[in-house]
Amino acid sequence: MADKMSQYERVFNHFDENKDGKISSSELRQCVKAIGEELSEEEAEAAVKCLDSDEDGLVGFDDFVRFVDAGEEEEKVKDLKEAFRMYEMDGCGCITPKSLKRMLSRLGERKSIDECQNMIARYDLNGDGVISFDEFRVMML
Incomplete structure (x- = not known):
């Protein structure tokens, strides 16, 4: 778990360009652009708003971890559904x-x-x- 958290921290810190401990919509757009994708300002703001638990307009580390863990959980459920269908x-x-x-x-x-x-x-x-x-x-x- 500690190794997983350090990986999360590295990714989070990469997104957090100004090192303020939060990810803004513009930082999110920059990171998405760096991997060759486009994200409109509206999409970035909507993503940040969705993830922002303390409603400060920014994504904190805890918000980021919840988001990543939810994605992993979704993937596990998808895999389980696939396995279930094989037996069903x-x-x-x-x-x-x-x-x-x-x-x-x-x-x-x-x-x-x-x-x-x-x-x-x-x-x-x-x-x-x-x-x-x-x-x-x-x-x-």
Whole structure:
């Protein structure tokens, strides 16, 4: 975690050109431009306003960390949804014993329906006999 925070600090300090401990909309525009993209003044101001928790018109380090962590969390959820869809297969929005058996078979692991029901029961938080995405997420994290 300390290594991750030092990486965040380096990136934040790169954005913070005047070293005042805050990122302004113009500093944000400059950094985006440095990577070959364009950001209008309106877009930069909207981004800063969205991230600015203390409403001073600037993005502080804590705001920056929350933003970056949220992006990483979004990516994790996207990956989990992709994995979930592989097991779900039946189009019902949940992992059933049958769909789990089928996926495990594709992975070279032979299980009976009863074994799959027992595997599901361990993580079936609401007792409905299937794994929803929220239950899958809890299981994987």
